[in-house]
Amino acid sequence: MMAELPYKIVIGLEVHVQLLTRTKLFCGCSTQFGLSPNAATCPVCIGMPGVLPVMNSLAFELAMKAALALNCQIASFTKWDRKNYYYPDLPKNYQISQYDLPFSHHGSLEIETAAGPKRIRITRVHLEEDAGKMLHDEKGGGTDSLVDLNRAGVPLLEIVGEPDLSSPEEAKAYLGELRLLLRELGVSDCEMQEGSLRCDANVNIHIAASDGTIAATPIVEVKNLNSFRAVERAMKYEAERQYAEFLKTGKKIGEVSKATAGWDESRGMTIVQRRKEEASDYRYFPEPDLVPVTVDPARLDEIRKSLGELPAALRSRLEKEYGLSAYDAGVITRQGRKFARYFEDVARATGDAKKAANWTTNEVLQVLNERKIEIDAFPLPTRVLADFIGHVQRTGLNMQRAREVFAGMLKSGRSAAETIKDLGFEVVSDAGQLLEIVRRAIAANPKAVADYKKGKTKAADAIKGAVMRETKGMARTEAVQELLLQELAKS
Amino acid sequence: MDLIELTATDLMEKLNRREVRAVDVTGAFLNAIRERDKSLRAFLHVDEAAAMKQAEGVDSRRDLGEPIGKLAGVPVAVKDIFCTAGVRTTCGSKILENFVPPYDAHVIARLRAEDGVVIGKTNMDEFAMGSSTENSAYQVTGNPWDPSRVPGGSSGGSAAAVAAGMAPLALGTDTGGSIRQPAALCGIVGMKPTYGRVSRFGVVAFASSLDQVGPFGHNLRDAALLLEVIAGHDRRDSTSVDRPVPTYSQTIDEAVRPLTIGVAREHFAEGLDPEVERAVREAIKVYQDQGATVVEISLPASPYSVAVYYLVATAEASSNLARYDGVHYGHRSRTHKDLIEMYSRSRGEGFGAEVKRRIMLGTYALSSGYKDAYYVKALKVRRLIKDDFDRAFEKCDVVVGPTSPTAAFKAGEKVDDPLAMYLNDIYTIAAPLAGIAGISIPCGFTKSGLPIGLHLTGAPFEEEKLLRVARMYERVTDWHNRRPKLSA
Numbered sequence: 016m017m018a019e020l021p022y023k024i025v026i027g028l029e030v031h032v033q034l035l036t037r038t039k040l041f042c043g044c045s046t047q048f049g050l051s052p053n054a055a056t057c058p059v060c061i062g063m064p065g066v067l068p069v070m071n072s073l074a075f076e077l078a079m080k081a082a083l084a085l086n087c088q089i090a091s092f093t094k095w096d097r098k099n100y101y102y103p104d105l106p107k108n109y110q111i112s113q114y115d116l117p118f119s120h121h122g123s124l125e126i127e128t129a130a131g132p133k134r135i136r137i138t139r140v141h142l143e144e145d146a147g148k149m150l151h152d153e154k155g156g157g158t159d160s161l162v163d164l165n166r167a168g169v170p171l172l173e174i175v176g177e178p179d180l181s182s183p184e185e186a187k188a189y190l191g192e193l194r195l196l197l198r199e200l201g202v203s204d205c206e207m208q209e210g211s212l213r214c215d216a217n218v219n220i221h222i223a224a225s226d227g228t229i230a231a232t233p234i235v236e237v238k239n240l241n242s243f244r245a246v247e248r249a250m251k252y253e254a255e256r257q258y259a260e261f262l263k264t265g266k267k268i269g270e271v272s273k274a275t276a277g278w279d280e281s282r283g284m285t286i287v288q289r290r291k292e293e294a295s296d297y298r299y300f301p302e303p304d305l306v307p308v309t310v311d312p313a314r315l316d317e318i319r320k321s322l323g324e325l326p327a328a329l330r331s332r333l334e335k336e337y338g339l340s341a342y343d344a345g346v347i348t349r350q351g352r353k354f355a356r357y358f359e360d361v362a363r364a365t366g367d368a369k370k371a372a373n374w375t376t377n378e379v380l381q382v383l384n385e386r387k388i389e390i391d392a393f394p395l396p397t398r399v400l401a402d403f404i405g406h407v408q409r410t411g412l413n414m415q416r417a418r419e420v421f422a423g424m425l426k427s428g429r430s431a432a433e434t435i436k437d438l439g440f441e442v443v444s445d446a447g448q449l450l451e452i453v454r455r456a457i458a459a460n461p462k463a464v465a466d467y468k469k470g471k472t473k474a475a476d477a478i479k480g481a482v483m484r485e486t487k488g489m490a491r492t493e494a495v496q497e498l499l500l501q502e503l504a505k506s
Numbered sequence: 507m508d509l510i511e512l513t514a515t516d517l518m519e520k521l522n523r524r525e526v527r528a529v530d531v532t533g534a535f536l537n538a539i540r541e542r543d544k545s546l547r548a549f550l551h552v553d554e555a556a557a558m559k560q561a562e563g564v565d566s567r568r569d570l571g572e573p574i575g576k577l578a579g580v581p582v583a584v585k586d587i588f589c590t591a592g593v594r595t596t597c598g599s600k601i602l603e604n605f606v607p608p609y610d611a612h613v614i615a616r617l618r619a620e621d622g623v624v625i626g627k628t629n630m631d632e633f634a635m636g637s638s639t640e641n642s643a644y645q646v647t648g649n650p651w652d653p654s655r656v657p658g659g660s661s662g663g664s665a666a667a668v669a670a671g672m673a674p675l676a677l678g679t680d681t682g683g684s685i686r687q688p689a690a691l692c693g694i695v696g697m698k699p700t701y702g703r704v705s706r707f708g709v710v711a712f713a714s715s716l717d718q719v720g721p722f723g724h725n726l727r728d729a730a731l732l733l734e735v736i737a738g739h740d741r742r743d744s745t746s747v748d749r750p751v752p753t754y755s756q757t758i759d760e761a762v763r764p765l766t767i768g769v770a771r772e773h774f775a776e777g778l779d780p781e782v783e784r785a786v787r788e789a790i791k792v793y794q795d796q797g798a799t800v801v802e803i804s805l806p807a808s809p810y811s812v813a814v815y816y817l818v819a820t821a822e823a824s825s826n827l828a829r830y831d832g833v834h835y836g837h838r839s840r841t842h843k844d845l846i847e848m849y850s851r852s853r854g855e856g857f858g859a860e861v862k863r864r865i866m867l868g869t870y871a872l873s874s875g876y877k878d879a880y881y882v883k884a885l886k887v888r889r890l891i892k893d894d895f896d897r898a899f900e901k902c903d904v905v906v907g908p909t910s911p912t913a914a915f916k917a918g919e920k921v922d923d924p925l926a927m928y929l930n931d932i933y934t935i936a937a938p939l940a941g942i943a944g945i946s947i948p949c950g951f952t953k954s955g956l957p958i959g960l961h962l963t964g965a966p967f968e969e970e971k972l973l974r975v976a977r978m979y980e981r982v983t984d985w986h987n988r989r990p991k992l993s994a
Contacts, residue, residue: 062829064710065589108828298872303714
C-alpha cells in the first residue's frame with residue numbers, strides 16, 4: 016500500500032499521433048519512417064511559392080474513425096486554419112491546423128484503474144500537419160543547422176484530454192489505452208520511439224491546508240515525454256517538485272505565469288525551461304487554400320459500423336462471457352483483437368476458458384515477445400493448442416512436462432500426441448500393463464505391504480512411488496492409486 | 507498590316523491558312539520587344555531562343571498535319587507571378603531574385619498544351635501589391651500611350667506588352683483590380699474571372715481568397731479565347747471549381763436580349779474624373795440604343811470595400827509571405843548573428859516598402875486583441891458586399907461603371923501617398939471580395955489621348971454572358987482598334 020500523498024495530482028494529456036496513411040496530409044509524399052533526409056519532399060510540403068495543399072481524404076477518414084472510437088461528437092462542418100509562427104522546421108512559417116471548428120469534440124476514453132474503470136473526458140480531437148526536424152551541428156557551434164522536411168506535412172491527430180487523470184499511473188494507463196485503441200483501429204502505429212505518438216502533459220497539484228482550503232500550484236507543461244515510463248516518472252517527479260516549491264514559495268496558480276518544462280530522461284528530472292510571460296499569438300485565421308469539409312452523415316454511419324468491438328467492450332465481455340479475472344481480461348485485451356480472437360477460439364475448443372487464458376497469456380505470449388511476432392505468425396493453430404491443452408488435462412501431465420511438450424510442438428510442428436510420444440512422455444494408459452507394474456511393485460515391497468495392512472495407509476505411497484519410477488512418471492496418478500488399493504485389498 | 511498589330515484571332519486565322527508561319531509571328535513580336543521594350547520596360551525576362559524553338563515545333567506539327575492547339579503559334583506574355591519550370595520567377599521581388607521553380611503553373615501548362623508560345627515574363631508590382639507597377643523591385647514600366655505615365659498595376663507589364671504590340675495576348679492576376687485597372691489604363695481588354703474558375707496552382711500567392719488569373723487581349727474574342735484555354739478544374743487547387751468550361755470565343759457574338767444594365771450610384775461618387783464619367787455614361791447610352799433597360803441599383807456596402815480589402819488581403823498576405831525567410835530558398839542576408847536576425851535582415855533586405863507595409867498591416871489585423879475589430883469584422887462586411895451583388899444580379903444582368911476613377915497617372919505621382927494609390931482600385935476592388943467576375947473594355951479616350959475603361963461585372967460563373975454583353979458594346983464601337991503611336 017502506497018503512503019498517502021499530502022496532495023492530489025491533476026494531469027491533462029495532449030497527445031499527437033501520426034496517422035497511418037501512405038502519403039502526407041496535403042501532398043503525395045511518402046510518410047515512411049527512416050528515409051534519408053528530405054527524400055520524401057515535394058514543392059507542396061516544402062512550401063515553395065505558388066503551390067497549394069490538397070487534403071488527403073484517407074487521413075480525414077482515419078481521424079473520424081479515431082474520434083468516433085473516442086466517443087466524440089463529430090462536427091457536420093469543419094474547416095482548416097493557419098497557425099502562424101516562425102521556425103526553420105516549418106517551411107511555410109504557418110502550420111495548417113484546426114482552430115475554432117475542430118472536426119470533433121466532447122469525447123471520452125475509459126481506462127482501467129486500481130479502483131475500477133474510469134472515464135477520462137476528451138476536450139477535442141483535431142487534424143493538423145507535422146513540422147520538419149532540425150539537425151544541429153554541434154561542432155559548428157550551431158552555425159550549420161540543417162533541416163529535414165521528411166516529416167513536414169505528415170498527418171497528425173491531436174487529442175486533447177481534460178485534466179481528469181489523478182495519478183502518474185492513470186496517465187500511463189490513459190496513454191496505454193489510447194495506443195491500444197488507435198492501433199486496433201489501424202489509425203496509428205503509436206510508436207513513441209519513432210515519434211508517431213508524442214505526449215505533452217499539463218500537471219499541477221492540489222494541496223489541502225489544515226483550514227480545509229485547497230491550494231492549487233501553477234500548471235507546468237511537461238514536454239519531451241518519449242516513453243510510457245517517462246510519462247509516469249516525469250509526473251511523479253514533477254508533482255514532488257511542485258510540492259517542494261510550494262512549501263518554499265507558497266506560490267499558487269495565477270500568481271506566476273504558466274511554465275514549460277522538459278523531461279530529462281537520464282537525470283530523471285523535469286527542468287523548467289521558460290515561463291510564458293504572454294500567451295503566444297499564433298494569429299489563427301481560416302486557411303483560404305482549402306475548402307471547408309462537410310461530413311456526410313451516411314459516411315459517418317458507415318465508419319461507425321466499421322469500428323467493431325473496441326477494447327473496453329472486449330475487456331468486459333471477456334470477463335462476463337468467459338468468467339475471466341479483470342487481470343486476465345486486461346492482459347488479453349491489451350494484446351489486440353487478433354490475440355483475443357485466438358484466445359476465444361482456444362477457450363471454445365477446450366471448453367476451459369481459465370486454462371485457455373493461462374496458456375495464451377503465459378506461454379503463447381512469452382513466445383510472441385521472444386520472437387517479436389504477432390499472433391498471426393504464431394506457429395500453433397488454435398485447434399492444435401486446444402488439442403494440446405486437452406491432452407494435458409486428460410493425461411494429468413504435470414506442468415513441467417507439459418511445458419516441455421509445448422516447446423517440442425513449437426520446434427517440430429508435430430501434434431501434441433506425437434510430441435508426447437517423441438519425448439517419451441507417453442502416459443501408461445494400458446490398464447493391463449499398468450496392473451502388471453502395480454503387481455510387480457507390491458511383490459517387491461513386502462515390508463510396505465505389511466505396514467499398510469497394519470493400518471499405516473501412508474505406506475502405500477512408497478509402493479506408488481515405485482510404480483511412478485517404473486513408468487517414468489507417465490502414469491495417471493489416479494489410475495495408479497485406484498489399481499494399487501484394489502490389489503492391496505486382494506493381497 | 508504589320509503582324510504585331512493583329513489580334514490573336516486574326517493571327518490564328520493566318521497561321522491556319524498557312525499565310526504566315528509561327529516562327530514569323532514569334533519573330534515579329536520578339537523584334538517588337540527588342541525595339542520597344544528598351545523604353546517601355548514591360549518584360550523582366552525574354553528567352554528568344556526558347557520562344558523560337560516552341561514556334562518551330564508548332565510549324566512542323568502544322569506542316570505534318572498533326573493535331574495542334576487552340577493557340578498554336580500565338581505568342582503570350584505572362585506576368586512574372588506565374589511559376590515557369592526552369593525559368594526564373596521573381597514576382598517582382600528581390601527576395602525571389604534567384605528563384606527557379608521546378609514546375610509550371612497550371613495556366614502555363616494549359617498555354618503550352620494549346621501550343622501558345624510563352625514569349626516572356628512581364629513586370630509587376632512586387633507580389634502583386636500595387637496599382638502602377640512602380641513597386642517592382644526591378645524596373646518601372648511605361649504606359650504605351652504615354653511612357654511618362656504608369657500602365658496601372660499590378661499586372662502592368664502584361665497590359666503594356668499587349669497595348670504596345672509586343673504580344674497579342676497576356677496573362678495577369680487580379681486580387682483587387684490588378685488585371686482590370688491596367689487594362690483600362692492601357693486601352694485593352696482585361697478580365698478577372700469568378701473566383702475558382704481558373705486554378706491558382708503555381709501562382710505565387712498574394713491573397714489566396716482573392717487572387718484569380720485572367721486574360722488580356724486587344725478585343726473580347728481574344729480574351730474569351732484565352733480564358734477558354736486557362737479555365738477549368740484542377741485537382742491541385744481545392745478552390746478551383748469543377749464545372750464545364752463554355753467555348754466563350756464561339757458564342758461571343760450572340761447578343762443578350764432582353765438585357766438589363768445595372769448602374770450603381772456608388773460608382774459615380776466623389777473622386778471620379780469628369781472625362782471618365784462622361785465616357786462611361788455614353789457607353790451606357792450605347793447599350794440603351796441597343797434596347798437595354800437601365801436600372802439604378804445600390805451597393806450600400808461598397809464604400810467599405812477598400813477598407814475590407816486592405817484588412818483581408820493584407821492578413822492573408824502576412825501569412826502567405828511568411829515563407830520568404832531566408833531559410834529554404836530566396837534571399838538570405840549575408841550578415842546575421844542568430845536566427846531572428848537572419849529572418850529580419852533577409853526579409854528587411856528582400857522586401858520593398860509596400861510589401862513591408864502590407865505585411866505589418868496584415869499582421870496587426872490578425873493579432874490577438876485586434877483580430878475581432880479588424881480581420882473578423884472585415885470578413886463580416888465582405889459578406890455584406892457579396893450580398894449586395896447577389897441582390898443586384900436579381901435585378902440586372904451586369905453592373906456597368908468605370909474601371910478606374912482616372913486615366914493613367916504620371917509615374918511617381920502617387921508613390922508617396924499609399925492611400926491615393928489604393929483609391930485607384932475603388933471600383934474594381936469589390937468584385938474579388940464578392941468572388942464575382944469583372945471585365946474592363948476600352949470605352950474612349952481623354953482629351954489628352956489616354957484610354958478609359960468601362961467596367962462590367964457579372965454573377966458568379968456567368969463569364970459567358972458577361973463577355974457577350976461586353977461584346978455588344980465592342981461591336982458598335984472602335985476604341986479597341988486604336989493602337990498607341992510608338993516612337994520605335
